[in-house]
Structures are given as C-alpha cells and as structure tokens.
Amino acid sequence: MPRLLTLSATLLTATLLSTASAKTEITFLYGLGGELGKAIESMIKEFNAAQNDVTVRGEFANDYEGVVQKALAGIAAGQPAGDVMQLEVAYVPRIAASGALVNLKTLPGFQTSFDTFWPVFKTQVSRPDGAVYSMPWNNSNPVLYYNPELLKKAGFSVPPRTYPELRVAAKKITAATGVPAIALSSFPWVLEGAVWSNGGEMVDNGKLLLDQPAAKAVITDWAGFFRDGSAVLQSPNTNADFAAGKVAMVMNSVASRPGLKASVPFKFGTAPLPYYKKPVVPVGGATLGISKGSSADKQQAAWTFIRWLAQPQQQFTWIKMSNYVPITRTTTNLPAYKTYVASEKGLEIGGQQLSSARPRPSTTGYVQGTQEIIKSLDRIFLQNAPIDATLSDLVQRTQPLFKDTK
Numbered sequence: 001m002p003r004l005l006t007l008s009a010t011l012l013t014a015t016l017l018s019t020a021s022a023k024t025e026i027t028f029l030y031g032l033g034g035e036l037g038k039a040i041e042s043m044i045k046e047f048n049a050a051q052n053d054v055t056v057r058g059e060f061a062n063d064y065e066g067v068v069q070k071a072l073a074g075i076a077a078g079q080p081a082g083d084v085m086q087l088e089v090a091y092v093p094r095i096a097a098s099g100a101l102v103n104l105k106t107l108p109g110f111q112t113s114f115d116t117f118w119p120v121f122k123t124q125v126s127r128p129d130g131a132v133y134s135m136p137w138n139n140s141n142p143v144l145y146y147n148p149e150l151l152k153k154a155g156f157s158v159p160p161r162t163y164p165e166l167r168v169a170a171k172k173i174t175a176a177t178g179v180p181a182i183a184l185s186s187f188p189w190v191l192e193g194a195v196w197s198n199g200g201e202m203v204d205n206g207k208l209l210l211d212q213p214a215a216k217a218v219i220t221d222w223a224g225f226f227r228d229g230s231a232v233l234q235s236p237n238t239n240a241d242f243a244a245g246k247v248a249m250v251m252n253s254v255a256s257r258p259g260l261k262a263s264v265p266f267k268f269g270t271a272p273l274p275y276y277k278k279p280v281v282p283v284g285g286a287t288l289g290i291s292k293g294s295s296a297d298k299q300q301a302a303w304t305f306i307r308w309l310a311q312p313q314q315q316f317t318w319i320k321m322s323n324y325v326p327i328t329r330t331t332t333n334l335p336a337y338k339t340y341v342a343s344e345k346g347l348e349i350g351g352q353q354l355s356s357a358r359p360r361p362s363t364t365g366y367v368q369g370t371q372e373i374i375k376s377l378d379r380i381f382l383q384n385a386p387i388d389a390t391l392s393d394l395v396q397r398t399q400p401l402f403k404d405t406k
Contacts (some may be wrong), residue, residue, distance in 0.1 A: 023055045024301040026294070029071070029082025031064040031286070032138070035258050039321035046317070047308055054301040056084075064088035064286060068095065071291075075100045080291035084302045088286045089124060092134050093364045095289065101133040102290040107303050113310055116328040120283050124359035134287035135306050136327040138318075140253040141281045141353050142190050143346075144271040145260060150177045150248040151269075159249060163194065163221060163274045170230035173248050182249040183241070184222055185234035186377035188370060190251045190273070192360060193282040194218045197275035203361050206403045208369060210376075211391040218276065219380065219387060226381045233381055239263065253284075254350035257323040270346025272353060281353040284360045285324065316340070325350040365401035372398050 030040050037060060044058045059082060061067040067082075068091045074081030075098050087095060095101055104110055114122065114132070121136040146159050154176035160166045170181035185191075192202050200214025209215055225231030232238075232247060239256070241247045243264040251273065260268060273281050288309070290302045308314055315331040318324065320340060326332045332351055341348040376394040379385035 023053060024297050025055045025057060026083035026298050026301045026305065027081075028056050028058050028084045028086070028305070029061055029067050030058060030086040031061050031067040031088070032086070033060060033062065035262065036138075036255065036322055039318065042321065043309065043314070043318060046314075047305060050308070051304075054304055056305055064091065067091075071095055071100065072098075074291070074293070078293065080293040083291055083294045083298045084305060085289050085291065086138070086286045087134055087289050089134075089284060089360060090362045090367050090370070092125075092287060092289065093127070093362055094367070096127065096131070096133040097364060100292055102292050102299055103131045103133060104135060104290065104303070105130075105132050107299075109307065113307055116310070116330050118327060118329060118332075118354050118357075120354060120357040120359055121327050124283060124362070125287055134289040135310065137286065137288045137306075137309055138255070138322065138324045139283055139285035139287075139327055140255045140324050141283050141350055141357055142193070142251050142273050143254055143349050143353070144249055144251050144273060145242065145256070146249040146269045146271060147242070147245060147266065148269050149266065150179065150245065153177050158269065159271045159274075161272070161274065163218075163276050166274050167221060167224065167230075170225060171228060174230040177248060179245065180232040180247050181230045182225065182232075183234040183238045183247050183251075184225060184231045184381070185251070186374045186381060187234075188373050188377075189282055189284055189360065191218065191222075191377075193273055193280050193358075194222075194276065196280040196282070196358060197278055199277055203363070203366070203369075203402050206399075208373075208395050208398050208402055210373070211388075211395045216387065216391060219377070219391065223380050223387060227384065231381075233378070242268075255285075255322055255324050257346075258321070270349055272349055279353075279356045281357045282360050283325075283354075283357045323347070323350070325354060363402065365398075365403075369398050369401045372401075 032040060041058055044056045048055055061070050067085055070081035071085055117136055125132050125134050125136060144159055154173040156169060160169045173181035195202055195215045195218050198214045198218050200212060201209050238250055242250050288306050290299055312331040312334055315326055316334055316337050319326060331337055372394060376390050380387055380390055
C-alpha cells in the first residue's frame, strides 16, 4: 500500500509539474514577406525566448489580402485562422463587423498600453462605437526617395518641398536626364495626403469627394506631370527602375528603406512628403487583432504578445530591422532611438512626420472604393480621360460604398 501511495503521489506531482510548465501556443497570422517577414520571425523568436508562458508560431499568409481571406474563411468555418492577426488598417472594420475580433478595451492593462501611443494611432484604431479591435504595430508614412546624381544634373541638391515647386523641377529634371522625374501612384495613399494638404477631404458625409475643388485641383496637377512627360505611373517594377536610374524620384513607405538599401547601387536620398498648402502625411500600415473565436487562454496569450511588441525596447528592435515609425512617444524618446535615427540621414523623417499625420480612411466600403479610385485615376493619368467627367462618374458610381462614412 505505501508503494501505491508513493506511486500515486509521484504521478500527481508529475502531472502538476507538466501542467504548470505547459505553454499556451498561439498562431500569429501575418502578411509581410521578404526582409520584413524575416524581421517578424526574428521578433517571434525573441519573444518565445524571453518568457516561459506563451509560444508563438508564425504563419505567413503571402500578403495583407491573404490574411483577410484566411480570416474570412476561418469565420465561415467557425475556426479562427490565427489567434493574432496582422490586419491592414482598412480591413479592420470589415473583420470587426463580422464579430470576429475581441474588443481590446475589455482586456487587462489596455488603457496603460493605449495611453502611450501617438495620438494619430489612437485615432486610427478607435471605432465610432468606442471599441478598439486592433492595436498599432507596423505603421508607416510615405516619404520621397530620390537619386541625388539625377537631381544634380538639373541643378538640384534636394527635391523641392511643395508640389507646385516639384512640378516645375520635374520638367527640368526630365529634360536634363532623359528619364521621368517622378513615379506617381494611382493607389490613393499618397494622394490622400496631397488632398488633405490642399485643404480637401477624401470622403465625408457618405460621399467620396474627389470631384470637389481641393481634390480636383490635386488630381489635375498630378495629371499635368504625366501629360508633360515628367512622371510615370508607379508599379511593382518602380523600385527596380529607381535602382537602375530609370526614374529620379519615388514616393513610398518608410518601411521600403531596407529593401531599397539592399537593391539600389547608389546612395539615395530621403526627403519629407511634398505638400500643397501645409504638410499633412497619411499614416497606414497594419495593426494587430485578436480572434474572438480563440479560447480564453489563447486570447490572453495573444494579448501578452501584443503588449510585449508595443514595449519601447521591442519597438526599437523592430524599427531597426523594418524602419517602420515608432508607435509610442516613449519609443521616440529613447536615447538609443535618437542615436539610431541620427546615425543615417533620412531615418528621422518618418518619426518627424507623425506630428502632421492623419490616419487613412478606414470605413467598411473604402477597400472597394479604392479599387474604383485606382481605375479612374489610371484613365486620367494614362489615357488622358477628361478629369471633370471622370471624377463625377467615379463619385456617382461609388455613392453606395460610402453611405456608412461620416
């Protein structure tokens, strides 16, 4: 009998120790590949090594759209595609509307974490009903990258600061170099900042406003770049063209910098985003949401991971690998961060632009509306479509998509 008691006690102790040491495993579904994907896996590895309660397993979904498609498939199947999901900001309302995301305001320590964010990021993730379904993480704003040698041939040491100045300079640069001065995009991220800087809005009161004077003036100005031959349309090949000296300037995310450094054979320059009347910069990127269908222990483990990623030291580690902007003021004030951005010209611009930043529109219909905007701008920029008629048609066709926009 004593032997049986001893054996039972031993088995009970082993069971308790096993339970105590068991980690909660969660899946992190993310949509960034290449060097940024490697950086994400590095952060996951560091988190897993830093504590003994949670194990994160990364799963690459090819891109942001892939994350959304897997998330929607998981919702339909009643099985979360990931416990933590990296959601591009414009997709959050769509997933949240399905009831698939945890309201993070209900989780312990939310306000403490939330209070550290830059105001623009608080606005970005706060929904009209007061809920917060995702937390900022890999956020960025666009900057202007330029080829100093091509600009020098036209007599410029740096790009002009405003769009009107850039329009004049672009003609000179194209004439002096024989290549387009700038690549402009029909994807409306940079356009949003340009319209806001000209005193306009993209959407308001249930309507797209690209046919209104401030926005129309910007689009007309941009069309002029194409019609005088000083611009080309930005495409997946634009960074390669920039590296080959086939275009002098391109506006892209601060997080494009690591990829450009790896592929561009010359020392490129970085300048703030141009503006019209006042600097305004759109903030985009992705946020982190927690699947409501995950078990309670997985939700808590996911929250532990998200809060860890937002801590200043982890943010700084992430920024060094990715060049995304700091999401918290505390990170911005780290002595190590200040030393880092001072180590290379151009690194500081993304963080500096946060003081004039606005979040991108993120209503449920904006993704669909964006595709229609792209089609119309392509017609204007590439096919010389009449601007007034094309924009009026765009606004009328998209009216149902923006009915939920205030």
